[in-house]
Amino acid sequence: MEAEREVLDVLARNAREDIADIAAQTGLDAERVEEAVASLEADGVVHGYQAVVDWDRTEEGKIRAIVEINVELDRETGYEQVADRIARFPAVDALHLVSGDYDFAVEVLGGSMQDVSRFISEQVAPMPEVTQTVTHYIMETYKDGGVRFADGDDDDRLSVSP
Template sequence: MKEKILKAIDKNSKISAADLAIMLGTTEEEIVRTIKEMEDETVICGYPTLINWDKVNCERVTALIEVKVTPQRGLGFDKIAERIYQFDEVQSVYLMSGGFDLTVIIEGSTMREVAKFVSEKLAPMEAILSTATHFVLKKYKEHGLPLVQTRHEERMLITP
């Protein structure tokens, strides 16, 4: 049941418990209880909204930063990752395989703000060997959903 619920709300967290119960063939109580359980277990960590900021008159800059670090004895990469993700500017942090160690995604209101964060906060950290900053020019798809959705119904209204 947990997996079924997660799959159903993955792309739309706004479905009501009553509707979910009907669609999954169970009771509303069961849905509410299971969701609560998963929230407590931090399987469900939050319900953010997917916003296309480009459509709002609100300047936003996103940057993806490749970070190379020296892992610390006994703590690996976790400690340094934690130091990084505590900053409010940081949207995501991933440990990577391959040419660098961490991907850090930063959001700021201007390019200058992001640059300032990288040069003043991120790069000087002791364990960090190097950073390479890439600015996002346009977002096409996030969380499995296209941000540029202009599709309309093209099927004929009645077909056999």
């Protein structure tokens, strides 16, 4: 499992690394890296490979929101069943059962604030178990998926005026 953990660390930093580069970084031979990747995928540890996108830099930017959801469960319905229904919506980018003042944290993507609002009010809020939703629109993203988004200006000096 140690070899798989090393391979996983490299993939988490950059999923585009090829087998030879992962082998060089971990000190494993290429065949062992291929076996580790196949095993991680087969065991459901690695579910996919995605790009970290800064939607603010695209022409068709997307609106992101974090939605807090509270639910009330009954004897026949558990968190898994509610999560399964919420996760099926294409607008749901991430879904987490959390501790604290609410039960679920949901990351939602939409074309506009109205799209996100409509999705929550028409699809999520009417679910029988849902008792409350609170939507937080993401105004600016500084880091996502472990990747820091920089503005391209590496000059951190303060301006000085005479």
